Amino acid sequence: MMAEWNAWTDDQLKTYNFPIHPLPICSVNDPQAEELIKEQKPVVIKGSELISTAQKWDLEYLREHIGDGEFTVYESDSESFKYYDDKKVIDGFTPPMKQRRMIFSEFYDAIKNKNRTKKYYLQQPLNDKVGPQIVVDFINFNWKWIKQQQMNNNWGPLTSNLLLISEEGNVTPCHYDEQENFYSQANGYKRVILFPPSQYKYLYPHPVYHPHDRQSQVDFDEPNLKLFPKFKKVVGFGTVLGPGDVLYLPSYWFHYFETLKNSGIATAITFWYKAAPVGNITYPLTAVQLMAMMRNTEKMILEALKDYKQVDIFWNMLAAGRYC
Numbered sequence: 001m002m003a004e005w006n007a008w009t010d011d012q013l014k015t016y017n018f019p020i021h022p023l024p025i026c027s028v029n030d031p032q033a034e035e036l037i038k039e040q041k042p043v044v045i046k047g048s049e050l051i052s053t054a055q056k057w058d059l060e061y062l063r064e065h066i067g068d069g070e071f072t073v074y075e076s077d078s079e080s081f082k083y084y085d086d087k088k089v090i091d092g093f094t095p096p097m098k099q100r101r102m103i104f105s106e107f108y109d110a111i112k113n114k115n116r117t118k119k120y121y122l123q124q125p126l127n128d129k130v131g132p133q134i135v136v137d138f139i140n141f142n143w144k145w146i147k148q149q150q151m152n153n154n155w156g157p158l159t160s161n162l163l164l165i166s167e168e169g170n171v172t173p174c175h176y177d178e179q180e181n182f183y184s185q186a187n188g189y190k191r192v193i194l195f196p197p198s199q200y201k202y203l204y205p206h207p208v209y210h211p212h213d214r215q216s217q218v219d220f221d222e223p224n225l226k227l228f229p230k231f232k233k234v235v236g237f238g239t240v241l242g243p244g245d246v247l248y249l250p251s252y253w254f255h256y257f258e259t260l261k262n263s264g265i266a267t268a269i270t271f272w273y274k275a276a277p278v279g280n281i282t283y284p285l286t287a288v289q290l291m292a293m294m295r296n297t298e299k300m301i302l303e304a305l306k307d308y309k310q311v312d313i314f315w316n317m318l319a320a321g322r323y324c
């Protein structure tokens with residue numbers, strides 16, 4: 001992966017033993033970008049100026065202007081920040097990280113504290129609690145361009161802009177989301193690896209009832225190939241996002257993020273949109289349609305059986321020797 005002149009070097013990237021091909025990179029007025037978005041394929045877009053007013057959002061500027069609202073900050077004993085849904089509580093589940101509420105100066109002090117052992121990841125919806133200067137910057141995002149994208153692709157409403165402040169080395173393990181996302185890097189450097197929905201069978205997401213629903217069960221650092229044998233077939237598509245880069249991250253595409261080692265803080269803003277309604281069912285079914293069908297089937301079976309331990313027995317009874 002070619003580093004832009006002296007921005008970063010390959011030794012700042014974690015190494016994985018699956019192939020990683022480059023993601024397409026287009027300038028904002030290249031029709032190829034629109035093509036790829038229409039086909040729900042990821043593309044890195046350069047020069048959109050989508051959040052150019054946020055490129056000055058470093059820790060000092062934010063401490064000065066972001067206001068005294070409380071923010072959600074995840075605290076982890078390791079570099080890994082594996083998302084969990086705290087509404088899906090099951091016996092024996094211990095959250096892999098702590099969810100804390102802090103005002104920005106507390107987050108700032110926690111990050112600057114040299115002899116700390118924990119790692120932090122601030123993620124907070126941009127809402128009306130932020131200070132007036134941040135509102136001015138927000139209003140001056142390139143809404144004209146992104147509204148055009150939303151319209152062209154028949155997406156639903158913008159559901160949230162999440163402000164993400166992660167520190168060097170933080171990892172967001174592989175998962176998928178059900179919304180369309182223009183992931184915008186304001187400053188710092190993040191590496192992303194994407195996997196298409198067709199690789200669902202290589203990535204073994206947790207069951208829908210599980211707090212880690214939508215997250216891959218495979219630990220990329222030490223993959224258990226006995227439990228997850230097809231993981232060895234996985235092929236990723238990766239790139240490093242720098243200031244001003246916008247990644248179109250299609251719904252249902254699996255993604256993994258890491259904030260480069262020795263690269264300081266990375267600030268990003270997500271633009272999540274409700275995906276366009278799933279078109280009329282045509283055959284063969286698309287990988288996304290199969291994923292949506294699997295989710296609905298799991299929910300229906302769990303609703304009927306009430307006990308997730310029964311699903312394996314039920315499913316085997318249905319399929320073994322009958323659908324083989």
Ligand SMILES: CC1(C)c2ccccc2-c2ccc(C[C@@H](CC(=O)O)C(=O)C(=O)O)cc21
Binds near residue numbers: 083084123162
């Ligand atoms: C890990 C974290 C902080 C988290 C904890 C608990 C609940 C939700 C989330 C959450 C949601 C989105 C992201 C941003 C991004 C990954 C990245 O940039 O690291 C990503 O996955 C996306 O934009 O879709 C990161 C997080």
Ligand SMILES: [Zn+2]
Binds near residue numbers: 175176177255
């Ligand atoms: Zn995500």
